Amino acid sequence: MSELTDFHVFWGAAMAVAEKKSASMEAEGAEDFARCLYDEYVEQGATKNKKKWLTERLENEFLCLKESPVWVGEPAWLYHQGQPMVFLRQFSVSPSAQHIKEKISLGDTIYVFGAKHLIKRPAGDIWTDIYRTAVQTFEGETAVEILA
Numbered sequence: 001m002s003e004l005t006d007f008h009v010f011w012g013a014a015m016a017v018a019e020k021k022s023a024s025m026e027a028e029g030a031e032d033f034a035r036c037l038y039d040e041y042v043e044q045g046a047t048k049n050k051k052k053w054l055t056e057r058l059e060n061e062f063l064c065l066k067e068s069p070v071w072v073g074e075p076a077w078l079y080h081q082g083q084p085m086v087f088l089r090q091f092s093v094s095p096s097a098q099h100i101k102e103k104i105s106l107g108d109t110i111y112v113f114g115a116k117h118l119i120k121r122p123a124g125d126i127w128t129d130i131y132r133t134a135v136q137t138f139e140g141e142t143a144v145e146i147l148a
Helices: 006-019 030-043 050-057
Strands: 086-092 109-119 126-136 142-146
Touching: 006 030, 006 050, 030 050
Parallel strands: none
Antiparallel strands: 086 109, 109 126, 126 142
C-alpha cells in the first residue's frame, strides 16, 4: 500500500472544494493541475488552513460561459494541458427522440467544454481552440470524448 503524502491530503481537500463549485479534480489532467496548486501552496508558506486557501485560489478556475453544469452523476470537469477547461453548455438527448435511437443513445446528457490549445512549433508557438465533451448516461455513468 502506498504512503499517503502531504500532496495527496492537499489534493483530497482540493477535490472537496471543487465539488462545491460543481467541478471535480479527478479527470485526466487534474493531477497535473493539483500538483501545480500544491507547489504554489508550498511556495506561499503552506498556510495551515488549506481549505480557505483552496477556496480563494479556485474561485476563478472553474469558469462557465453562463450557468454551472448540472451533473446527472458525479461531477466530471474536463482539463486540457493541465488546466480546467471552460464549461460552455450542456444538453440532453431526449428519450422521446425515437427517430434517432438507431444512431445515438437516448437519455444521455452532453457537457461541452472549451480551452485554448498551445501548439509549439519551431517557427513560433500558436494558439488554437479545442473542444471536448463529457457524456453522462441516464444512469450517471461518465464517458469523455474529444470533438474534432
